[in-house]
Amino acid sequence: MKKILGLVAVMVLAMSQVSFSAPTNTDAAVQRLVKVAKQRQAQQAKQAAKGDVVEEVVVVPVEEVAEPTGVSQDARQKIEAARAQAKERAEKAKEAAQQRKTRTKDLRAQRKNMSESKMMDVEIQRIRKRVDQINSNIEKFHKTNEMLDQMEQRLDTIQNRMN
Known part of the structure; x- marks a missing residue:
């Protein structure tokens, strides 16, 4: 009995030492950044699991935005073409995800009825x-x-x- 109690006491002491020596992030800014990063990773994993297209939005401060004074017609056409291609790719990705969903539902239904x-x-x-x-x-x-x-x-x- 004494051996068991002694072993338990040593284990409790060891666990308290391990928990005390664990690094902590007490800085509020660091904790906030870690929280934001975890949320982004969770969102990306969730969207990847759904099969949605993952797009990140980059926020640019106002000082860095340079507005062109005169945009040529060729540049406008290229921009419009790029936007159209991006929309097409997004639509194709959504269609593919929808097809995968319906395919898996159909397979489940087939297996259930077999x-x-x-x-x-x-x-x-x-x-x-x-x-x-x-x-x-x-x-x-x-x-x-x-x-x-x-x-x-x-x-x-x-x-x-x-x-």
């Missing part, structure tokens, strides 16, 4: 595909191994010629 025999067939096909993939990897390994053996033989013959 009979036991169909589920077994699907599982067998998945296993066969994986076995074929493993077999092809094994074949590649053997071919690579043979090539290495041939290269080693050539290296030995070259070294023998050099000596």
Whole structure:
């Protein structure tokens, strides 16, 4: 019993030392920046999981913004073309995300409505595909191994010629 109590006391002391020695960020500005960074990462991860297009908005102070006094017609056309391309890419990305969502919903519905025999067939096909993939990897390994053996033989013959 004394050993257990002694062990518990040592563990409590060790844990208090570890927690006391842990670095703390007491600076309010640092904590605010860390909080903002975590929020951005969470938003980006959330949007990436949804499949949405992630766009970051960069805030530029007013002093740094330079307004062109005279924009040529060519520059305006290029800007408009770039905006149109950006809109098209965004629309395509949204469509692709929507298609992925509908595809996954359809697959879930199909799996839910499958009979036991169909589920077994699907599982067998998945296993066969994986076995074929493993077999092809094994074949590649053997071919690579043979090539290495041939290269080693050539290296030995070259070294023998050099000596």
